[in-house]
Amino acid sequence: xxxxxxxxxxxxxxxxxxxxxxxxxxxxxxxxxxxxxxxxxxxxxxxxxxxxxxxxxxxxxxxxxxxxxxxxxxxxxxxxxxxxxxxxxxxxxxxxxxxxxxxxxxxxxxxxxxxxxxxxxxxxxxxxxxxxxxxxxxxxxxxxxxxxxxxxxxxxxxxxxxxxxxxxxxxxxxxxxxxxxxxxxxxxxxxxxxxxxxxxxxxxxxxxxxxxxxxxxxxxxxxxxxxxx
Amino acid sequence: xxxxxxxxxxxxxxxxxxxxxxxxxxxxxxxxxxxxxxxxxxxxxxxxxxxxxxxxxxxxxxxxxxxxxxxxxxxxxxxxxxxxxxxxxxxxxxxxxxxxxxxxxxxxxxxxxxxxxxxxxxxxxxxxxxxxxxxxxxxxxxxxxxxxxxxxxxxxxxxxxxxxxxxxxxxxxxxxxxxxxxxxxxxxxxxxxxxxxxxxxxxxxxxxxxxxxxxxxxxxxxxxxxxxxxxxxxxxxxxxxxxxxxxxxxxxxxxx
Numbered sequence: 001x002x003x004x005x006x007x008x009x010x011x012x013x014x015x016x017x018x019x020x021x022x023x024x025x026x027x028x029x030x031x032x033x034x035x036x037x038x039x040x041x042x043x044x045x046x047x048x049x050x051x052x053x054x055x056x057x058x059x060x061x062x063x064x065x066x067x068x069x070x071x072x073x074x075x076x077x078x079x080x081x082x083x084x085x086x087x088x089x090x091x092x093x094x095x096x097x098x099x100x101x102x103x104x105x106x107x108x109x110x111x112x113x114x115x116x117x118x119x120x121x122x123x124x125x126x127x128x129x130x131x132x133x134x135x136x137x138x139x140x141x142x143x144x145x146x147x148x149x150x151x152x153x154x155x156x157x158x159x160x161x162x163x164x165x166x167x168x169x170x171x172x173x174x175x176x177x178x179x180x181x182x183x184x185x186x187x188x189x190x191x192x193x194x195x196x197x198x199x200x201x202x203x204x205x206x207x208x209x210x211x212x213x214x215x216x217x218x219x220x221x222x223x224x225x226x227x228x229x
Numbered sequence: 230x231x232x233x234x235x236x237x238x239x240x241x242x243x244x245x246x247x248x249x250x251x252x253x254x255x256x257x258x259x260x261x262x263x264x265x266x267x268x269x270x271x272x273x274x275x276x277x278x279x280x281x282x283x284x285x286x287x288x289x290x291x292x293x294x295x296x297x298x299x300x301x302x303x304x305x306x307x308x309x310x311x312x313x314x315x316x317x318x319x320x321x322x323x324x325x326x327x328x329x330x331x332x333x334x335x336x337x338x339x340x341x342x343x344x345x346x347x348x349x350x351x352x353x354x355x356x357x358x359x360x361x362x363x364x365x366x367x368x369x370x371x372x373x374x375x376x377x378x379x380x381x382x383x384x385x386x387x388x389x390x391x392x393x394x395x396x397x398x399x400x401x402x403x404x405x406x407x408x409x410x411x412x413x414x415x416x417x418x419x420x421x422x423x424x425x426x427x428x429x430x431x432x433x434x435x436x437x438x439x440x441x442x443x444x445x446x447x448x449x450x451x452x453x454x455x456x457x458x459x460x461x462x463x464x465x466x467x468x469x470x471x472x473x474x475x476x477x478x479x480x481x482x483x484x485x
Binding site for chain 1: 440441444468469470471476477478480481482483
């Protein structure tokens with residue numbers, strides 16, 4: 001049974017905060033997907049459009065922070081309400097950074113076009129799709145308050161780190177043989193690094209969501225992505 | 230002041246009835262010295278009845294039946310032959326509304342407990358009063374008017390006078406029944422600071438409707454509902470991640 005606060009205004013304020021975060025999260029998810037598509041298809045027009053779309057995110061984090069702080073000050077929440085608001089304050093940082101990284105990837109897609117790079121997007125694109133799936137999974141974990149999905153994201157990050165390791169090794173090998181393409185590989189290595197960072201932010205989000213749901217701080221329990229009971 | 234860092238109060242299956250009404254239902258918990266135990270719960274949940282049973286306040290009320298045991302350092306305070314007055318000397322109490330004796334001076338109020346117990350034995354009474362007033366963080370404010378009527382003090386000062394009155398008897402346990410509910414935020418903050426200082430030497434139990442106050446001053450919190458102890462845990466745990474859904478509903482202010 002859904003339980004409501006004795007003070008209905010508090011329910012509405014928490015709902016508003018959740019809706020604001022979901023709006024931001026949805027935009028970040030869309031941005032991640034667009035930037036990955038731009039990367040995979042060498043599509044600079046889409047990269048530019050995605051960077052424009054980034055402007056819709058700008059400032060959302062400040063509004064959510066303000067709403068959260070006001071709720072803490074006025075309602076002095078406890079229990080799951082406290083965990084929810086504190087989690088929102090932390091999650092908004094992760095979403096903002098995810099958006100920022102997607103924006104940076106778009107810039108590099110444009111840079112790659114500028115130097116007429118004919119990069120093979122194969123491995124990088126599959127890594128990017130892995131990240132995109134993690135972003136979707138972690139959002140679903142938040143929406144459905146699903147610990148299983150959140151834990152799955154943490155596990156997926158282990159695989160992502162391995163993909164990153166292989167891709168960077170390949171890029172470095174290729175770069176050593178084709179030194180004239182150093183700038184090309186510099187951009188590709190940067191993109192790979194940022195995709196790996198996006199995975200880390202998804203993991204952070206998953207940890208925050210687990211804390212939000214059951215108060216369990218898993219940050220102290222896992223090492224290299226492996227949950228330890 | 231004596232140091233009573235090891236005094237412990239334990240209730241074993243404590244039930245209190247008013248006639249047929251079961252106000253406290255089979256409560257077992259431990260109150261340790263050196264920490265503040267807060268008791269929270271909605272009106273009528275039995276928290277005040279519970280705290281009053283800890284120093285036999287119900288002895289004055291007809292038709293009250295106390296079952297189970299309350300052990301103070303291993304001795305049942307309701308056992309035959311145990312003197313209620315001696316228990317109240319060891320277990321001091323401060324009430325919701327400041328209640329100094331209005332016809333007495335500040336000094337007389339602090340020492341008034343001795344008139345019920347060991348009046349003849351009292352020596353160095355001004356020294357005892359000064360210690361108690363200092364412990365209650367009131368001495369500096371009243372040292373020049375110890376013989377003035379207590380009614381001249383502010384509400385917050387009167388409440389600290391009541392705490393000094395309880396401390397003068399050198400109790401082991403201090404029971405505070407909503408001690409700040411009639412006070413403004415500044416006086417409340419002073420009492421809360423005082424509680425924090427006193428807890429090193431006493432076992433303190435505070436009943437409060439103010440959950441934020443419980444969260445601020447206590448190390449352990451117990452949640453009562455319909456006379457039952459629903460949950461007792463470290464305060465930081467209970468207010469962030471309680472184990473029982475009924476506690477969660479109460480601290481988040483929810484209903485069905």
